[in-house]
Amino acid sequence: MNPTGLLEVTAVRRVTPRTVRVTFTGDGLDQLEPWPDQQLKLLFPPPGHPVRLPSAEADVMRWYQAYLEIPEDQRPVMRSYTVRSRDRDTIDVDFVLHAGPAGPATAWARRAAPGDVLGRYGPDPAYRRPLSTADTLLCAGDETAIPAVATILSEVDNAVVFLEVADAAEEQPLPGEVHWLHRDGAEHGRKLVEAVRGAALPDGSAAAWLAGEAATVRALRRHLVGDRGWDKSVIEFTGYWRRRLTQDDAPTPEDLADAAEKLGDSAGWTGN
Template identity: 40%
Template sequence: MTDAPFQFFTVEVLRTERVTPSMARIVLGGPDLSRMASAGRDQRVKLFLPRRGEREPVMPDPARADWYDAWRELDPGIRGVMRTYTVRELRRDPHELVIDFALHGTEGKDGPGTRDEAKGGDGEGSCGGTAVDAVSGPATRWARAARPGARIAVLAPVDAENAGYEFRPPDGTGWILLTADESALPAVAGILESLPPGMPARVWIEVQDPADRQELPTEADAETVWLTRGHHAPSATADAIRAAALPGGTPYAWVAGESATVKAVRRHLVGERGFDRKTVTFSGYWRRGASEDHLMVAGEDA
């Protein structure tokens, strides 16, 4: 194993919990988790999930520095399914990695998986137990079927200060604006927990159903607006912000979720509200009709 800022870890499911009807929490453990680090906030990692019939994912040589090229060189029909997720929590004593999976497909509500996972995708995790819907993406299928002992691989940082998180408000920030859907909800939860006491924060979160709302502990002065998706247009979140009275002072915005919604919110903040572009961090975690596999192929062909 190299001393790179990101390294591979083999972990297994310790326990699972359904946080809301559309959110499953998977607690992972492993002998080397003491080396894993996280900046908190919106820290991202890569998960590698087994395909149908595999007990654990087929992985490239972890000693190779060019891990992505090594993964791509593997047969696409057998290599582990790679997905990007946010660390909900990295616990110590005992060492545990917590990942929240936004579920979609027939068993849950039709909506996002998480970062860059929409309906579709190739491959299917197999952890035994519950039968799962073939319409769902591979990460949703794996999360629904996950049982203690199921093994996956994680590419994660070993240094808390790393390139795997985006929430970086500059000095002088007076207040925070956050927007998200289910896919970015774990990141928003981590960001709110990281804010200093009394920091003004205005938050808009879009979910499929009111039952998918969560408690979001924070010491910040946070006001959260929950939006129910239904058949609303991608501009629904931007429209809600447009109708709101925002605090004065220097803002910093973190905008994540479905790509079209992210674009609409960013366009409103910069074009109509006059936010400095440098103070708006935005990320399309997923795109309707495209899995992470499709997006990677599109990027390679561009």
């Protein structure tokens, strides 16, 4: 499947007060092979311009270089998302409407309507990662992790899940053992970290999948490695977003360290 193309909105609906689910159609989506935690880049056009796609498609590095060569006033804003579900030639993507000033993706999602067009890169099979074969898979994240967790739970029956959301209205139907944590005004990530620290996991081998706000993911990982003695190789982790920073802001030293470690672990993740 060509990893680059256009997506057209066919439906928009609120699945919770703070989550908008957008259904897209587009060339090549009917050829998309499903796999858990399937990520793609969405390209949001700048005001007054149509979506302009990079010309290079050979690999992600050359594609990204071609993206940077688009004149700045015409260059689309790029954000990473996870495919929530797919049905033949359509995919669903969930947009969390974060509080505070709206970034380009949130602003777009708030006004999205059928007929709107975005660009995409991916999903790319080169970034497919195998699920852990451990006896227990610990999944932990915030509302931005729900789409990926939903796809993981469709494939495994040994997951113990902790999800922190704003309040009870943000829960979504998910199978399996899911512990919902409501912030109800508390600091983002605090209840999630506390719950994982206090979790009694089943006996046997264990692995973890962590995603959400970057600092919270980092705290969870430090707990699993430092307090529980887990090997780093059994922990899959991704900081989806950063408080007070966007994907356009320069990476922090912690971000660079995380990226370097993920590259070092890219040879495989077995969770054995």
